[in-house]
Amino acid sequence: MLEVKVSQLKEKLLFMGSIVERMIGESIRALVERDEDLARSVVEKQEPKVNKLEIEIDEMCINALALYQPKASDLRTVTMVMKINNDLERVGDHAVNIAERAIFLISKPPVKPLIDIPRMAQESAGMLRDSLNSFTNRDPKLAVDVCSRDDTVDNLRDQITRELITYMISDPSTIERGLNLILIARDLERVADLATNIAEDVVFMVRGETIKHMGHPGTDYLLR
Amino acid sequence: MLEVKVSQLKEKLLFMGSIVERMIGESIRALVERDEDLARSVVEKQEPKVNKLEIEIDEMCINALALYQPKASDLRTVTMVMKINNDLERVGDHAVNIAERAIFLISKPPVKPLIDIPRMAQESAGMLRDSLNSFTNRDPKLAVDVCSRDDTVDNLRDQITRELITYMISDPSTIERGLNLILIARDLERVADLATNIAEDVVFMVRGETIKHMGHPGTDYLLR
Numbered sequence: 001m002l003e004v005k006v007s008q009l010k011e012k013l014l015f016m017g018s019i020v021e022r023m024i025g026e027s028i029r030a031l032v033e034r035d036e037d038l039a040r041s042v043v044e045k046q047e048p049k050v051n052k053l054e055i056e057i058d059e060m061c062i063n064a065l066a067l068y069q070p071k072a073s074d075l076r077t078v079t080m081v082m083k084i085n086n087d088l089e090r091v092g093d094h095a096v097n098i099a100e101r102a103i104f105l106i107s108k109p110p111v112k113p114l115i116d117i118p119r120m121a122q123e124s125a126g127m128l129r130d131s132l133n134s135f136t137n138r139d140p141k142l143a144v145d146v147c148s149r150d151d152t153v154d155n156l157r158d159q160i161t162r163e164l165i166t167y168m169i170s171d172p173s174t175i176e177r178g179l180n181l182i183l184i185a186r187d188l189e190r191v192a193d194l195a196t197n198i199a200e201d202v203v204f205m206v207r208g209e210t211i212k213h214m215g216h217p218g219t220d221y222l223l224r
Numbered sequence: 225m226l227e228v229k230v231s232q233l234k235e236k237l238l239f240m241g242s243i244v245e246r247m248i249g250e251s252i253r254a255l256v257e258r259d260e261d262l263a264r265s266v267v268e269k270q271e272p273k274v275n276k277l278e279i280e281i282d283e284m285c286i287n288a289l290a291l292y293q294p295k296a297s298d299l300r301t302v303t304m305v306m307k308i309n310n311d312l313e314r315v316g317d318h319a320v321n322i323a324e325r326a327i328f329l330i331s332k333p334p335v336k337p338l339i340d341i342p343r344m345a346q347e348s349a350g351m352l353r354d355s356l357n358s359f360t361n362r363d364p365k366l367a368v369d370v371c372s373r374d375d376t377v378d379n380l381r382d383q384i385t386r387e388l389i390t391y392m393i394s395d396p397s398t399i400e401r402g403l404n405l406i407l408i409a410r411d412l413e414r415v416a417d418l419a420t421n422i423a424e425d426v427v428f429m430v431r432g433e434t435i436k437h438m439g440h441p442g443t444d445y446l447l448r
Contacts, residue, residue: 075290168399172396
């Protein structure tokens with residue numbers, strides 16, 4: 001039965017979403033609380049799960065297409081699950097990047113108290129959660145709202161980058177650590193971008209029309 | 225006819241591939257030759273084309289699935305075109321990032337002669353080209369070769385990052401420019417990662433089995 005298959009697919013995708021969202025939270029918590037074990041568990045325990053789920057979901061989608069030849073709305077749902085699956089796997093990769101950078105940073109003295117990075121992580125993870133909620137509830141309004149929040153995250157990234165550059169200039173011994181923190185902010189920005197992609201896909205899935213490339217800026221700003 | 229449709233799809237995808245490959249080359253040339261007009265043309269003229277193609281290809285894929293209900297090999301091809309389409313659009317985004325950073329860097333004195341970044345760009349663009357060749361010729365051997373070249377690009381990125389950090393430490397006035405160059409190296413690394421994704425998808429398309437997450441390291445290394 002196609003209906004059962006589609007609902008299994010969605011369930012599995014949401015399970016994967018909950019894992020990668022937790023990975024983002026834990027990698028940042030590891031950084032802030034200087035908890036190396038937690039950072040290692042993101043890399044060693046969580047990521048393999050995500051990789052496995054990605055392959056399973058992909059196979060389920062291809063099987064659903066082959067066996068049931070879904071049309072219209074179900075077809076859009078299955079193809080969107082494939083895309084969201086891909087996006088969630090990348091969120092997992094960014095969490096791993098953050099955890100690996102955290103392991104490095106924990107081995108050195110702190111550059112500064114971390115306030116904005118956890119805030120940015122909360123924003124990005126919130127966008128991810130809401131993009132998945134908009135998927136579950138087929139809620140294009142929430143999806144559009146997610147897209148509109150991308151600017152906040154971009155602004156936080158710019159602010160974090162500027163502040164860290166100031167630290168790096170005034171004390172060059174912080175350059176390598178500052179760079180790692182800047183790169184963490186970029187990982188979080190990418191998570192927000194991927195949440196935006198998912199939200200755009202949800203709008204397409206529900207309405208059958210795309211809002212991609214229609215003016216919420218996705219490209220990186222310069223560091224000015 | 226499904227056959228005609230699939231061959232149109234492939235043709236369009238390769239056209240998009242040729243545009244994004246050129247965008248990478250031009251954004252790097254703009255950086256090296258300090259050619260602001262060229263950088264602007266990547267952002268203003270090339271990227272809109274890629275965005276348009278992405279949407280068109282996605283629609284063609286969904287239509288092909290809806291109308292022809294392809295099976296087995298054709299089904300894998302169509303779903304892989306959707307994935308590769310997504311990856312190519314992201315390559316275009318990275319070219320735009322590079323072009324925007326080039327516009328910033330052109331407005332300042334050069335930090336150092338650029339040797340490794342153009343080399344890295346050549347490697348990444350070469351991987352992209354070969355991943356698309358492996359797609360056109362259904363050549364899993366070439367695809368596996370592409371995956372194996374990812375390490376070279378990662379090593380170049382580490383080398384570039386280390387060298388720039390040395391510059392930044394010895395002369396803090398270069399920090400902002402150095403950071404932009406490091407971020408360009410990361411954009412190029414992501415292009416190589418996306419080429420690797422495409423190559424993995426080609427192996428799956430041809431052989432029906434995945435080589436994803438099987439040990440060519442995709443995660444970022446720490447900056448040590």
